[in-house]
Amino acid sequence: MALNDQQAMAPIPSAAPPAIHDTIAADARELSAKLHAHRTKLFPPKARKHLRRFTSGEVAKLVGINDGYLRQLSLEGRGPQPDTTPTGRRSYTFEDIQSLRAYLDESGKGARRYRPHRVAGEQLQVIGVVNFKGGSGKTTTAAHLAQHLTLQGYRVLAIDLDPQASLSALHGYQPEFDVEENGTLYGAIRYDDARRELNDIIRQTYFLGLDIVPGNIELMEFEHETPKALAMRQSGDPLFFARVARALATVQDRYDVVVIDCPPQLGFLTLSALCAATAILIPVHPQMLDVMSMCQFLIMTSDLLAVVAKAGGNMNYDWMRYLVTRYEPGDGPQAQMVGFMRSLFGDRMLTNMMLKSTAISDAGITKQTLYEVSRDQFTRATYDRAMESLDSVNGEIQSLIQAAWGRA
Numbered sequence: 001m002a003l004n005d006q007q008a009m010a011p012i013p014s015a016a017p018p019a020i021h022d023t024i025a026a027d028a029r030e031l032s033a034k035l036h037a038h039r040t041k042l043f044p045p046k047a048r049k050h051l052r053r054f055t056s057g058e059v060a061k062l063v064g065i066n067d068g069y070l071r072q073l074s075l076e077g078r079g080p081q082p083d084t085t086p087t088g089r090r091s092y093t094f095e096d097i098q099s100l101r102a103y104l105d106e107s108g109k110g111a112r113r114y115r116p117h118r119v120a121g122e123q124l125q126v127i128g129v130v131n132f133k134g135g136s137g138k139t140t141t142a143a144h145l146a147q148h149l150t151l152q153g154y155r156v157l158a159i160d161l162d163p164q165a166s167l168s169a170l171h172g173y174q175p176e177f178d179v180e181e182n183g184t185l186y187g188a189i190r191y192d193d194a195r196r197e198l199n200d201i202i203r204q205t206y207f208l209g210l211d212i213v214p215g216n217i218e219l220m221e222f223e224h225e226t227p228k229a230l231a232m233r234q235s236g237d238p239l240f241f242a243r244v245a246r247a248l249a250t251v252q253d254r255y256d257v258v259v260i261d262c263p264p265q266l267g268f269l270t271l272s273a274l275c276a277a278t279a280i281l282i283p284v285h286p287q288m289l290d291v292m293s294m295c296q297f298l299i300m301t302s303d304l305l306a307v308v309a310k311a312g313g314n315m316n317y318d319w320m321r322y323l324v325t326r327y328e329p330g331d332g333p334q335a336q337m338v339g340f341m342r343s344l345f346g347d348r349m350l351t352n353m354m355l356k357s358t359a360i361s362d363a364g365i366t367k368q369t370l371y372e373v374s375r376d377q378f379t380r381a382t383y384d385r386a387m388e389s390l391d392s393v394n395g396e397i398q399s400l401i402q403a404a405w406g407r408a
């Protein structure tokens with residue numbers, strides 16, 4: 001029988017199209033597998049990140065001794081011994097650098113301290129990196145700050161409080177692949193009996209001295225569970241805002257500084273981080289829409305913190321600073337915006353600004369920070385400019401930490 005025109009045009013009957021949630025789930029599965037394969041290719045053979053080696057010049061600068069002395073130590077066989085390349089260059093692992101600090105402390109009889117660990121009376125520094133504007137540079141700032149401090153010899157804990165888990169990814173943890181259930185901070189602050197010790201959640205990174213609490217989507221549970229917990233609260237239960245601080249108190253002896261990367265929203269997670277913090281760092285990109293968004297963030301934050309303070313939350317901060325991120329010196333409107341912010345906020349703006357650099361964004365493509373990549377992977381001037389900017393910003397924050405401890 002011949003088909004009439006209408007029958008010929010009709011779609012061929014097929015099974016019902018997949019529901020949208022099935023399509024999205026399938027996309028997620030495929031993407032996750034591809035990302036994992038990508039990592040295996042980037043970091044063979046175990047798909048694990050490892051840290052590069054450091055030149056003797058870098059080591060001397062990091063440890064704060066001169067290159068001649070470092071050379072003498074290696075010639076005399078004292079302290080950790082470097083590998084020597086066929087051209088006679090000495091190179092050190094980061095483990096060597098940490099042992100060199102320990103060696104110098106032990107052999108130097110305390111004349112000078114090479115490990116800047118805090119001592120009795122110096123409080124754990126908890127730096128909350130916050131702003132609810134997406135893409136303001138929170139994760140980039142948090143990762144580079146945590147790694148900078150680690151390279152300087154501090155004992156650092158980085159906490160990824162963002163369900164997007166970019167900080168974890170930068171440290172080699174693919175959130176849906178490597179982070180098991182109850183493997184985020186949520187595990188230590190949840191309200192039910194599945195709560196576990198923060199100590200069991202913390203993981204080491206390939207930077208000796210930098211530990212991480214990774215993030216993934218389960219952190220969202222805290223946003224859902226907190227209103228229920230508030231409604232059913234028994235007297236004596238710690239309120240939501242005390243939970244992060246309480247978890248941190250159980251591991252504080254092992255660290256000098258905690259850096260918390262917050263999500264781009266002002267929910268219970270961010271508020272809890274703010275209450276655990278001893279210092280607040282607000283990265284902001286100096287453009288009109290970003291600054292307007294930050295204004296809304298400041299209004300909401302001050303309202304919410306006032307409520308929390310009334311309920312007994314801790315509101316003592318050693319410092320709070322705005323950090324200009326992705327700054328382009330040749331951009332007139334950005335310079336004007338920075339001038340405007342400086343006139344408003346004065347000393348609460350960090351003097352140094354983080355420059356926009358392809359070295360930072362390119363390193364990000366391979367899930368690395370500028371501290372991990374080596375100089376010869378970039379045009380030297382580009383690398384040097386970015387590194388100088390990073391070091392000056394992080395050096396300024398380091399001075400604030402020192403000041404909070406009452407050190408010179």
Ligand SMILES: Nc1ncnc2c1ncn2[C@@H]1O[C@H](COP(=O)(O)OP(=O)(O)OP(=O)(O)O)[C@@H](O)[C@H]1O
Pocket residue numbers: 133134135136137138139140141162164166262263264325326327354355356357358360361364
């Ligand atoms: N100084 C910089 N130079 C160049 N690119 C940068 C710089 N800082 C950040 N970026 C890039 O800008 C993007 C956003 O930065 P980042 O992820 O740090 O922001 P965020 O505030 O954590 O974002 P979100 O709110 O989504 O968590 C990233 O792609 C990052 O590589």
Ligand SMILES: [Mg+2]
Pocket residue numbers: 138139140162166261262
């Ligand atoms: Mg982020």
